[in-house]
Amino acid sequence: MPNKNVSPITLFLRKNLKRLEATLFFLKAILNNRQFIYLSCILVALSSALAVIVLKTFAHSVFRFANYIDNILHLPYSNSILPIVGILLTAFVIKKFLDGSIEKGTSQIMIAVAKKSGIMPRKQMYAQIITSSLTVGLGGSAGLESPITITGAAFGSNYAQKYRLNYKDRTLLLACGVAAGIAAAFNAPIAGVLFAIEVILADMSVTAFIPIMISAATGSLVTNVLLKEDILLSFHQQLSFDYHNIPYYIAIGIFAGLVSVYHARTFRKVEHFFDRYKNKTYKKALIGASALAILIFFFPTLFGEGYESIKILSNGNPSKILENTLLNSFKDNDIILLVFVGATMFLKVFATGLTLGSGGNGGNFAPSLFVGSYLGFFVAKFFSLIGLSDNLPVSNFTIVGMAGVLSGLFHAPLTAIFLIAEITGGYGLMVPLLIVSSISFAITKKMEIHSMDIKNLADKGQVFTSDKDKNILSSIDLSKHIRNDFTTITSDSKLENIVDLLSNTRQTLFPILNEKEELTGVINFDSIRNIIFKPFQIKYTSLQDVTEKPEAVICYDEIMETVMDKFETYHTDILFVLKDNKYLGYISKIEVLESYREKLKDMRIE
Numbered sequence: 001m002p003n004k005n006v007s008p009i010t011l012f013l014r015k016n017l018k019r020l021e022a023t024l025f026f027l028k029a030i031l032n033n034r035q036f037i038y039l040s041c042i043l044v045a046l047s048s049a050l051a052v053i054v055l056k057t058f059a060h061s062v063f064r065f066a067n068y069i070d071n072i073l074h075l076p077y078s079n080s081i082l083p084i085v086g087i088l089l090t091a092f093v094i095k096k097f098l099d100g101s102i103e104k105g106t107s108q109i110m111i112a113v114a115k116k117s118g119i120m121p122r123k124q125m126y127a128q129i130i131t132s133s134l135t136v137g138l139g140g141s142a143g144l145e146s147p148i149t150i151t152g153a154a155f156g157s158n159y160a161q162k163y164r165l166n167y168k169d170r171t172l173l174l175a176c177g178v179a180a181g182i183a184a185a186f187n188a189p190i191a192g193v194l195f196a197i198e199v200i201l202a203d204m205s206v207t208a209f210i211p212i213m214i215s216a217a218t219g220s221l222v223t224n225v226l227l228k229e230d231i232l233l234s235f236h237q238q239l240s241f242d243y244h245n246i247p248y249y250i251a252i253g254i255f256a257g258l259v260s261v262y263h264a265r266t267f268r269k270v271e272h273f274f275d276r277y278k279n280k281t282y283k284k285a286l287i288g289a290s291a292l293a294i295l296i297f298f299f300p301t302l303f304g305e306g307y308e309s310i311k312i313l314s315n316g317n318p319s320k321i322l323e324n325t326l327l328n329s330f331k332d333n334d335i336i337l338l339v340f341v342g343a344t345m346f347l348k349v350f351a352t353g354l355t356l357g358s359g360g361n362g363g364n365f366a367p368s369l370f371v372g373s374y375l376g377f378f379v380a381k382f383f384s385l386i387g388l389s390d391n392l393p394v395s396n397f398t399i400v401g402m403a404g405v406l407s408g409l410f411h412a413p414l415t416a417i418f419l420i421a422e423i424t425g426g427y428g429l430m431v432p433l434l435i436v437s438s439i440s441f442a443i444t445k446k447m448e449i450h451s452m453d454i455k456n457l458a459d460k461g462q463v464f465t466s467d468k469d470k471n472i473l474s475s476i477d478l479s480k481h482i483r484n485d486f487t488t489i490t491s492d493s494k495l496e497n498i499v500d501l502l503s504n505t506r507q508t509l510f511p512i513l514n515e516k517e518e519l520t521g522v523i524n525f526d527s528i529r530n531i532i533f534k535p536f537q538i539k540y541t542s543l544q545d546v547t548e549k550p551e552a553v554i555c556y557d558e559i560m561e562t563v564m565d566k567f568e569t570y571h572t573d574i575l576f577v578l579k580d581n582k583y584l585g586y587i588s589k590i591e592v593l594e595s596y597r598e599k600l601k602d603m604r605i606e
Helices: 008-031 034-075 075-098 109-114 123-137 145-164 167-186 189-200 206-226 245-276 280-300 307-314 316-324 334-357 367-387 393-411 414-421 430-447 452-459 468-475 494-503 537-539 560-571 589-603
Strands: 509-513 519-524 553-555 574-579 582-589
Touching: 034 123, 034 145, 034 167, 075 280, 075 574, 109 145, 109 167, 109 189, 109 452, 123 145, 145 167, 145 189, 145 206, 145 245, 145 367, 167 189, 189 206, 189 414, 245 280, 245 334, 245 367, 245 393, 245 430, 245 452, 245 537, 280 334, 280 519, 307 316, 307 367, 307 393, 316 334, 316 367, 334 367, 367 393, 393 414, 393 430, 393 452, 414 430, 414 509, 494 537, 519 574, 553 560, 560 589, 582 589
Parallel strands: 553 574
Antiparallel strands: 509 519, 574 582
16 A cells, blocks of 8 residues: 555656666566676666766856856855855765765775675765765865766666676676766766776776777767756867977976876875864864865865866966956956966865865866866966967967876876867867876876875775785685684693693694783794603793794784785794784684685676
């Protein structure tokens, strides 16, 4: 009997959703696996594209509303107030409705692939949309692309779980969701494919390309049909390359690499600053949002994604970004404009760090494009002002700079090159894009081994998507392999007692524990073999005389890669496990290798 409290619309949606699910189960039964995957990647892409449309439309509408208010007040008051509201609302939603936490950044997708068999929580299908729309939509200085990719990945993962697909297909559909999200967000299908392969699934095989390409094309097509073009980041200038400007493009590549390193390191410091407020959700949100509001008051272009100001810088009328700022009366002064652009470029990382560190949700994809465009404009304008070159195409440098910083921060040069090529509507700048992206990538790779998004995870040894062995090792849960069936002895035991134990067990190692359950030593049967059958020697030998220092030990929270290294270092098959210096048990090398073999078999992508 239907629930009278449920609205007719809800009942209608539930009924039709069940019909759709039944239809898909039927299709799964009559289609072969490859055909069903092709159908599935289209459905996942449609879901991702619709999420993009919701997020982008909301963010763009709020931006236009804020600008409308500013044009009335002639000062960026609303731009300063709205981000505070957005971050506080985000903190409230996360605390009350999302169990107090939400995973941020594309690194969460990599963790799902490397450690969780491609499984992502159901809440990621809606949590990212809600929280990022509140944060970025109301002016938080971050990007929507990271939430978009996580949402798309969650759609693909949960779809695959719903229709009982294996790990290979589950991971593939996860990547399809990511590709569709990026393709839809920028109307850039090639960039969507490359991002999924280059950043998310570095170990995917060639056979995965077709479903991912179908998804990217679908996502791009949906936004082409349903989303207004002015909402997307796109350019219509006729761009051309002059080989005489190669030295300046090389300079931008170098600066982009250095700025990328600065941005990544500073962002981590700002985020770590908020660790002191870990259990003070609203205080943290208020402090960070207030500091962000002050920055946005003086530098209004830090409001939201910042794509509108990128378009302004590249369209030949850059002085417009000084409108509704305290420097409005100086908008015709090139030096003031240059200083404003340079300051904004360096302050963007603080704005983004405050937004995300204080509890807001978003990503660094849009900020990387923002910083890159400002860098390109600054360098070109600076060279022109000092008289080094009077004919530098500022628009070209503004656009190419985006590829440089994106490549440096995410270690994704191919994504950066083709994304900028696609959103500019042509490949006239392909040579400078190649130059700038490759130089920036080389510099940042030298100075920062891991990309910005996975640096913290890599430091903890949690995920290394480009190394399958490390991926599998990191997916093995150490706690599930700890055994405590060894007989232990106390530090005041007699050696005669050890001999009795040897006669009743096959155990060859005996941990010695003190009254605090701390491991103080080890008795090795092989070391006392020559005296155990000599009663006189046993009687006059103390336990301390045959006790060995417990070197082959690990901590409870050590990563599995380190554990395997210690097995090799100490030439042992047993490692004792400690937690807060207390003995927990031991871990066997044979069991770990068996677990590795099983996971390798289950997680292989063909």
